[in-house]
Amino acid sequence: MSGTTDIYARLSLDRAGDELGVQRQVAACRKFAAEHGWTVRKVLVDNDTSATSGKVRPAFEELLKSDPERMVVWHVDRLVRLTPDLERIIKLGVNVHAVTAGHLDLSNPAGRAVARTVTAWATYEGEQKALRQRAKNDQLAETGKPYKCQRAFGFERDGMTIRDTEAAELRKAADGVLAGRSLNALSKDLNQRGIRTATGKTWRTTTLKAALLSPRNAGLRRHRGQVIGPAAWPAILDETTATALRAILTDPSRSKRGPDRRYLLSGVMTCGKCSGPVVGAFVKDGNKGETYRCQKIHVTRKAAPIDEYVLGLVARRLAEPDAADLFAAADHGDELAELRDELTGARSRLDGLAEAFAAGDIDRQALAAGSRRLRDRIATLEAMVGALAVNPAVSEVASAEDAAEALAALPQDQQRQVIDALLTIKLMPIGRRGADVWEGLDIEWKGSK
Numbered sequence: 001m002s003g004t005t006d007i008y009a010r011l012s013l014d015r016a017g018d019e020l021g022v023q024r025q026v027a028a029c030r031k032f033a034a035e036h037g038w039t040v041r042k043v044l045v046d047n048d049t050s051a052t053s054g055k056v057r058p059a060f061e062e063l064l065k066s067d068p069e070r071m072v073v074w075h076v077d078r079l080v081r082l083t084p085d086l087e088r089i090i091k092l093g094v095n096v097h098a099v100t101a102g103h104l105d106l107s108n109p110a111g112r113a114v115a116r117t118v119t120a121w122a123t124y125e126g127e128q129k130a131l132r133q134r135a136k137n138d139q140l141a142e143t144g145k146p147y148k149c150q151r152a153f154g155f156e157r158d159g160m161t162i163r164d165t166e167a168a169e170l171r172k173a174a175d176g177v178l179a180g181r182s183l184n185a186l187s188k189d190l191n192q193r194g195i196r197t198a199t200g201k202t203w204r205t206t207t208l209k210a211a212l213l214s215p216r217n218a219g220l221r222r223h224r225g226q227v228i229g230p231a232a233w234p235a236i237l238d239e240t241t242a243t244a245l246r247a248i249l250t251d252p253s254r255s256k257r258g259p260d261r262r263y264l265l266s267g268v269m270t271c272g273k274c275s276g277p278v279v280g281a282f283v284k285d286g287n288k289g290e291t292y293r294c295q296k297i298h299v300t301r302k303a304a305p306i307d308e309y310v311l312g313l314v315a316r317r318l319a320e321p322d323a324a325d326l327f328a329a330a331d332h333g334d335e336l337a338e339l340r341d342e343l344t345g346a347r348s349r350l351d352g353l354a355e356a357f358a359a360g361d362i363d364r365q366a367l368a369a370g371s372r373r374l375r376d377r378i379a380t381l382e383a384m385v386g387a388l389a390v391n392p393a394v395s396e397v398a399s400a401e402d403a404a405e406a407l408a409a410l411p412q413d414q415q416r417q418v419i420d421a422l423l424t425i426k427l428m429p430i431g432r433r434g435a436d437v438w439e440g441l442d443i444e445w446k447g448s449k
């Protein structure tokens with residue numbers, strides 16, 4: 001097939017503070033184009049730009065200008081969330097191929113109708129979200145509470161006043177990172193001293209990393225995912241520290257071999273005898289060194305060969321064409337929780353409708369109309385949840401051209417997330433020494449039924 005092909009990617013909220021999301025989209029689009037034998041002419045990327053904000057998206061404009069024969073996008077909502085945007089694309093007569101949602105044929109009336117429906121729903125999503133937020137804020141304002149219900153670690157509830165004890169912890173953790181300590185060790189230290197996050201949870205490497213990279217703590221204001229300038233509140237971390245932290249914590253080679261080397265499969269495996277967790281432990285006697293064992297020491301195995309074996313296994317499986325089937329729901333995030341919430345609401349409204357009909361409160365026609373609307377809505381929400389329910393580390397590996405390479409390039413904690421999302425590993429006691437590494441390893445793919 002000939003003709004020009006352009007890729008368009010967009011990240012609406014740059015959560016991790018890096019471009020990972022966009023790179024993932026681009027990688028998936030490239031793969032999709034390659035599979036169809038299309039040569040990619042241009043890759044156009046809008047980072048941190050919301051398509052509902054009405055702001056100009058430079059790459060999107062460039063895309064319209066360059067007028068390709070076809071566009072490849074991750075999902076249609078990356079390209080158009082507003083009907084006017086769609087109409088501009090329809091005018092071009094370009095074909096849109098979405099990696100996740102299939103081909104949008106804009107050359108015939110039926111295809112355009114589908115596209116307009118999808119976009120109408122996307123617009124509805126955006127407006128609903130804004131409405132919900134406004135209603136929430138109005139309600140909070142009426143009760144005199146601040147808009148943001150969630151306090152940020154290091155600040156008082158007003159979001160303006162520094163909470164000195166917590167700010168000191170953040171500075172201490174920052175110093176630790178600059179001194180070469182791992183996030184894992186630092187979060188353990190916080191937890192051991194009884195310090196909790198703003199929501200009262202124990203620290204994890206991910207939450208600590210997010211706190212250390214947060215623009216808020218560097219005295220910067222973010223609006224709709226974009227740093228827009230100095231904030232009205234004071235900074236907890238000075239500019240030099242914040243910059244150094246960013247350089248260290250966003251370095252992809254980080255945490256492969258830090259001063260506190262962590263065990264790849266620590267907490268991922270369980271003991272075949274007691275079902276307890278198997279964790280990494282350094283055993284001094286018997287020349288064992290780094291091992292995995294359960295708390296009751298039913299099993300003790302050298303760590304390195306098991307790590308190597310499991311990594312190889314996952315990498316090979318990921319290279320197979322149907323690997324996508326393995327990516328069952330893994331890590332979620334707030335957006336997903338919110339969608340799930342809404343989905344539950346829509347389902348219970350559907351039930352309520354049936355009850356109202358049974359009670360004679362509404363007639364058959366109203367029931368039919370109402371349930372059709374709700375069913376459509378539920379289907380949309382289900383699709384959105386499905387699209388989201390993938391661990392970012394997992395989808396990064398999945399969308400890479402060379403999955404083995406991508407997995408190897410991930411920091412160890414993310415490799416662990418990938419393995420944990422895909423595999424159930426039981427470590428069985430084995431009697432003899434010198435056995436092959438896979439002996440005693442009882443491994444199951446979570447996605448397979």
Ligand SMILES: [Zn+2]
Nearest residue numbers: 271274294298
């Ligand atoms: Zn055990």
